[in-house]
Amino acid sequence: MKVVASLGSLLLAAALLFGSNGMHSTLLGVRGTIEGFAGAEIALLMTAYFGGFILGCRFVPRFIRQVGHIRVFTALASVASAAAISHALFVESWFWIITRIATGFCFAGLQMIIESWINDRATNENRGQVLSVYRIVDFTSATFFQALLPVFNPESFVPFGVLTILISFALVPVALTRIEAPKVPKSAKLDLKRLWTVSPLAAAGAALIGLSASSYWAMGPIFVSGLGYPAETTGLFVGALIFGGALAQWPLGWVSDKTDRRYVIIGLASLAVVLAFLVPTIAAVSQTTLILAGLMFGAVSVPSFGLTIAHANDHAEPGTSVAVNGGLLLLYGSAATIGPIVASQLMGLFGSNFLYYWIAIIHIALVVFGLLRLRQRAAPETREDYVPVLRTQPGMFELDPRRDPEEDRPDIPQPEDAVAGERV
Template identity: 35%
Template sequence: MSRNLLPVTALLMGTLFLFLGNGLHGLLLPVRGTAEGYSNEVLGLLGTTWAAGFVLGCFFAPKLVMRVGHVRAFSAFVSMIAIIALLTGIIVDSTSWVVLRIITGFCTAGTSMIIESWLNERATNESRGMIFSFYISITLIGVVAGQMLIGVFDTSTTILFMICGIVYCLAIMPTTMSKAVTPQPLNSITLDLKGLYKNSPVSFIGILLIGIANGAYGTLGAVFGARAGLDAATIAIMLSITIFAGALMQFPAGKMSDRTDRRYVLAGLSALAATAALILVAFQPGDPLLMIIFVGVYGAAANALYPIAVAHANDFAKADEFVRVSGGLLLLFGIGTIIGPTLGGPVMTMAGPYSLFAVTAISHLLITAYAIYRSRLRAAIPVEERENVPTVQSGATPMSTPEILTLDPRATPLPEEDDVEPSAGTTEEAKA
């Protein structure tokens, strides 16, 4: 194991600090914004513009990387994210924050694409699954650790913004000091919506609705907690619980979907998520413990949906279409993530903080209804003819870039080193 991970240790260390900063800054802005009296619409736009920047980054960041190289581009992207994190602490202004989040989303897509392509370059067919799993674990640990810092320091001061800047600077250092060769040029991204829908209507509609629900909760969950009277530390715990509950649920949910029609599993999990959300809307528990329990149930069901929907789409795709289909679904999820906070903010303003879960419940009920409807129109692929949902996806966040798919064990096997033609993209040394 150590032999496989040693070549990418510096990159994984940088990744840990990067996602620690992402987790901290992503939660700090809505918490501080709520304290500053920003409207729900503005706080929702923080997630909308970030997601829009991220999707744009998936399309255009590769061109910048090709011009200046992976190391320089990575350093520039992270430096820009650090500058913006510090600026949001200096300029406490809602309009500025919304605009700056576009740039943060764009740069985050760029850094993720570089990390994921770099890891793939260093992986072999034997180590790819392990490296992929280790990478996902690091991103989870980083995000949760960053969120938990919210409860340690006073959010009304600039100290957490300064910590963000320090953490992001630490993320640059390991890669700039590494001697590892840089990977080949990033893949070009295409989005064939018509082809995606034709391949699997349930996955197409389901992923879009999952993006709407997850985008609404991911952006406005902290706002909900603050409006419901929770302190910053409890809000951090609540959001972290949803991540861990989703990670734990993915293994049993994936195994269940391997043995039956995946659409039934999608329908059942969506119904469970909708039930937990509707209980929160109906009873509005004031006890923080009860609130965390129901939100945990919601997170367990809601965060297990994405990999099953992707697996269902790949059941109907050809063997060599995995990256194209899954990459398109990632971008479709990003589009849903743009829509979710835009809807959630005004709804919370009109009907109160708990109405956020009405938005997610409607999305999940639509998934349930459509999955059951489509199961009557199209037969499922026989169990023996489909790929299992790999356990290394446990805890994986779908808000990544299509580059991560090359690390997935279901992707086309990597060629042996003797079969690879040398190229200019693999000879540049990544030195400081």
């Protein structure tokens, strides 16, 4: 684990960024609810973030080529820090939407840089270990900072000031690192034709999971508030979602490596349907059952995107994993810009509990589509290993131990039809 020790500064920066970003999203939902923002306005905050995220995936690599990793990281961290504090200075929904676009752009770039840096230091022999440590940092920081949210009064300036400090501190270990700058990351291009050729189920699954995940992350504060709980409870509920997903990643991944992965995807989606219908009832009993509901639903929903990535990699040509995975990521992000808007409209018409009924509908669609594909195609003879995923960032796919080393060679042409066998 010598390489992990050498990456300590980058892992510290990642922990501060992951934790602060997750806390930021939840805080805005809580504060927006307190300020009387309409559900549609709060939904647009998440939509704006993913819009900026997609733009960051597209344009940040170009900036890195022009001025280098550290300068771009410094610039993006400065903008993200300023955006965090500005929410407390000017409490208007239209202004927050603009700053969320900037935040999404910045964090796509910041995490892309860190993950590419970590990938550059890893080798094919230790890549799996490095990714495991990185995922632990991810899960731990995301859960811890969500649980920390109730400590602060969301109506005050303090939590926004804390976010600004955390993002600023994340800049320090990267700016002072002695690790040599990595190769310039590739932008993840969305190629719908290629994704559908590789696996219709993975492509459809990524979009449906993006719809679902963005809905419960964005509208969670309104759901919790609608049940009559204080605003501070939202952080505990969101933290439970993340922690439940973290606990389930490894056992579900192990099961999916031993059987047809489509069975696991369909089974999880089926459980998500059942739990989504039950969550409003369970969560309404007490704060303890609210957290329990979040834990259970996170366990069956959060790992799904990682399973679709693994399923796509089972059928992709060697040397195309970064392109295929990056395309799935952008398909997820594109669908995520729509989910909160639809959810907010439904909640406005039918009540806050309809958030989870909307999520159930999405997972029903995934179950139906999965069953149709299961009847049409057989499972592949060989499969790639499952890799746990919580955060959806482009640089993470270059760290993926399933990645073919040949992908790093610029003289190797990438096949247009990334398919090894039949479509599934």
